[in-house]
Amino acid sequence: LFDPASTIEDVASLMAPRAIEKHVELILDVEDGLPVFVQGDVGKLRQILLNLLGNAVKFTHAGQILLSIRQSPRSMEGEIRLELVVRDTGIGITASKLDSLFQTYHQVHETGGGQNYGGTGLGLAITRNLIELMGGQISVSSEPGLGTEFFVSLPFAPYADFDLGASAPLRLDGLRVLSVDD
Ligand code: ATP
Numbered sequence: 001l002f003d004p005a006s007t008i009e010d011v012a013s014l015m016a017p018r019a020i021e022k023h024v025e026l027i028l029d030v031e032d033g034l035p036v037f038v039q040g041d042v043g044k045l046r047q048i049l050l051n052l053l054g055n056a057v058k059f060t061h062a063g064q065i066l067l068s069i070r071q072s073p074r075s076m077e078g079e080i081r082l083e084l085v086v087r088d089t090g091i092g093i094t095a096s097k098l099d100s101l102f103q104t105y106h107q108v109h110e111t112g113g114g115q116n117y118g119g120t121g122l123g124l125a126i127t128r129n130l131i132e133l134m135g136g137q138i139s140v141s142s143e144p145g146l147g148t149e150f151f152v153s154l155p156f157a158p159y160a161d162f163d164l165g166a167s168a169p170l171r172l173d174g175l176r177v178l179s180v181d182d
């Protein structure tokens with residue numbers, strides 16, 4: 001179980017020093033009322049966010065980076081998704097390169113422009129794999145010179161959706177108490 005809002009806040013504060021150093025503003029937009037306990041692999045989510053935010057910081061030289069999280073309405077199938085946006089005002093990506101972005105070792109800006117950004121070109125390939133392992137999707141849109149937006153949607157089950165059986169959590173003044181093996 002993990003708390004999506006605090007996971008995002010954690011990753012954002014890890015990245016904040018690098019954004020500050022570049023005079024880029026890092027804006028966090030966390031929807032009110034997100035579930036506090038969702039089932040899933042918090043390590044994967046952290047890796048996904050680190051990769052996307054790391055890219056945003058690396059390829060942005062002025063302006064802002066927005067990291068937002070909200071939950072989708074429940075679908076007809078009863079599914080709820082976490083929807084993450086990482087949007088930057090960075091160098092952007094040419095339309096013709098967008099399709100190959102998620103391939104391993106593919107780097108759009110590695111040469112030219114007089115700047116060497118480093119890296120291996122694996123980040124987005126790994127990111128997409130992790131997202132697919134979690135049953136989610138990633139998409140990207142970009143405008144060269146203006147910025148880039150990655151959109152990630154991940155299905156999740158809030159803790160309350162699970163069959164708690166006899167071990168329903170205690171509720172004390174609105175606090176939900178989990179047993180040790182949760
Ligand atoms: P690594 O992540 O392995 O350190 P990398 O960042 O170059 O290396 P990816 O994260 O896979 O590799 O990204 C692939 C390429 O996509 C980048 O080299 C860059 O050209 C482009 N790219 C990714 N994110 C952005 C972004 N936010 N703005 C502009 N270009 C981007």
Ligand code: MG
Pocket residue numbers: 051054055119122123124
């Ligand atoms: Mg990267």
